[in-house]
Amino acid sequence: MKIGNFLVVTLYILFLMLPIYWLLNMSFKPNSEILGGITFFPRNFTVQNYVTIFTDPSWYMGYVNSILYVAMNTVISLAVALPAAYAFSRYSFLGDKHLFFWLLTNRMAPPAVFALPFFQLYSSVGLFDTHIAVALAHCLFNVPLAVWILEGFMRGVPKEIDETAYIDGYSWPRFFVKIFMPLIASGIGVAAFFCFMFSWVELLLSRTLTTVDAKPIAATMTRTVSASGLDWGLLAAAGVLTIIPGALVVFFVRNYIAKGFALGRV
Amino acid sequence: MEKTRNNRAWFMVLPVVALVAFSAVLPLMTVVNYSVQDTFGNNVFFWAGTEWFTQVLESERMHDALWRQFLFSAVILAIEVPLGVAVALCMPKKGFWASVCLVLMALPLLIPWNVVGTIWQVFGRVDIGLLGWTLANLGVDYNYTQNPLDAWITVVVMDVWHWTSLVVLLAYAGLQSIPQAYYQAARIDQASRWKVFRYIELPKMKGVLLIAVLLRFMDSFMIYTEPFVVTGGGPGTATTFLSIDLVKMALGQFDLGPAAAFSLMYFLVILLLSWVFYTVMTNSDKAGKGA
Known part of the structure; x- marks a missing residue:
């Protein structure tokens, strides 16, 4: 590799790592040291x-809540998007x-536009401050995203496979689960x-849709502001913990990450 | 691929339509409702016609927010796109180091948006942040909570930090799709590095770059969380972008009518942009098939 290229990338x-390093650095310091000067x-x-964070329920429940609604949302989004993406790619x-x-x-719609109507919609059907409310609200942008990504992957599977399976006597659901889904496993x-x-x-x-029971960690983080000022160390530690899930799994999708961000169109 | 004509495919799409209709159409109708009505409380509404629309269209506040929004989107595009392409061109083509680069670069994209805000809020502080402290020690008078220009610079640098990798990833994916033979032909013709970029790499990247520009434009157009955490829209209204203003209006002051009218116009702009995006996407799909 040329030295100039190496320099630019490095x-x-x-530049990307410095702020993250600073957050990590801060999360391991007591507040006295953080405020005492730069180390x-x-x-x-x-x-x-x-x-x-790990011993106080009001903290760690934030993570549990976030993970719960995120998981629900992922399952719902994929379940409805799979047949739809198949329909778009084949018919x-x-x-x-x-x-x-x-x-x-809907993927492009500004969440700010939907914040207030969502608040009223979910309050009126009695789902306010539940995990399912947030999961459904996030379907607004995640279902379209999933349909677009999956359609991109499904188009790569030749149609002859479908036809062969029909000739072999597979019913559509059986074909879809047994043959088609393994073929687009990476896409899923x-x-x-x-x-x-x-x-x-x-x-x-x-944040708009929750108050206590389903409050996500991101909203819990505002709690660090108290009478004695901001608890910077705690804030930093909470921030570091929110980065970890993404950092853990990004390795597996590194080759497809561009495709995902471009809604399946690269 | 030749698609079969089959209207029964609608049954497969039905769950998606039902779900998105519940989470998009229904709320949007509420917004439409509010935008043409007024209330004195107690849930008694009466028809207000286009009053809110004219009010919002004529308000200084809306003009200012819109103007700031366009300026912000233009500035970050002008920085992120060239920088992203440059970094993508410099990246290793394959192997272990390419993977390492991809993973490290993707990292900012996976951080919750308010944590991004928090990171930069801390990073820029003069007393405890590395950036603020370094600038102060270099003798730069930097304070993003007091000085509007500093606040702007902080928000722009934060966005560059957060999203340039998206451009890098897309441009990199575009570069990967160029067959080696093109470069060999260029070498035989003794083309300069610039000419290789101008006549081989840039045309081949055109599709993905358009997608990148549109995505960045749209996402920056509805930016909310990050500047809200860092500056809260201030100092004054220096960094109050459209979404921040809208949330202030709707949830802060509960001015439902104007907020709804504002939302609808905001949504129409996004709709127009989505249409451009869609056209570009489907055209590049067709071009991809031809190649």
């Missing part, structure tokens, strides 16, 4: 911030292009990853 990654490595190394039907476009507009994995991720990083809707 500098860019350094590049924790002098008084402590895991107290993490201990606080032409009345209004298919308009429908596909309409789905896209990528779609699941992106549903998980976009639900995990979203805050505006999940």
